[in-house]
Amino acid sequence: MKIKVIFLDFDGVINGLEPSNGSFEEGWPLSHIEAVLVEKINKIVETIEAINTDQEIKTKIVISSSWRIRFSLDELRNMLQTKGLRADVIDVTPRIYPTRFSERVPRGREIQSWLNSCQADYSVVKFVILDDIPDMVHLMPYLVETDDRTGITDSDVEKAIQMLT
Ligand SMILES: [Mg+2]
Numbered sequence: 001m002k003i004k005v006i007f008l009d010f011d012g013v014i015n016g017l018e019p020s021n022g023s024f025e026e027g028w029p030l031s032h033i034e035a036v037l038v039e040k041i042n043k044i045v046e047t048i049e050a051i052n053t054d055q056e057i058k059t060k061i062v063i064s065s066s067w068r069i070r071f072s073l074d075e076l077r078n079m080l081q082t083k084g085l086r087a088d089v090i091d092v093t094p095r096i097y098p099t100r101f102s103e104r105v106p107r108g109r110e111i112q113s114w115l116n117s118c119q120a121d122y123s124v125v126k127f128v129i130l131d132d133i134p135d136m137v138h139l140m141p142y143l144v145e146t147d148d149r150t151g152i153t154d155s156d157v158e159k160a161i162q163m164l165t
């Protein structure tokens with residue numbers, strides 16, 4: 001299957017430090033996913049699908065957020081759907097453990113590892129990384145860096161659409 005992939009971080013992308021609806025009281029973790037920002041992810045996917053000329057290519061979500069360490073893929077998928085996500089979440093990126101105590105594994109390496117290992121199931125034609133932290137090493141050109149105070153904005157949505165088109 002040919003796919004376009006959105007690698008999705010949560011904190012600083014689908015939540016901000018200043019929640020736009022002012023409702024962080026609902027209780028963690030669901031209160032830390034903002035429906036209004038999830039809707040922007042729908043906008044990216046649905047715009048790309050609408051302008052796609054090759055009907056064989058689908059746009060899918062892979063979760064790169066550290067939330068994947070605490071929650072299962074099903075739990076993450078359910079949370080996102082509860083908050084209004086209509087796109088398919090197909091996987092999470094693998095967790096790569098450091099080989100030395102002092103080492104921090106950049107998220108870009110985990111994303112590259114997913115890209116390498118997905119090849120049996122998918123052919124990735126394009127991808128974009130949505131994240132508020134630029135630790136993407138050689139994948140920096142694929143990053144749309146969000147502002148953790150606001151989460152994803154309309155201009156980030158436009159950038160992501162351009163990069164996936
Ligand atoms: Mg983040």
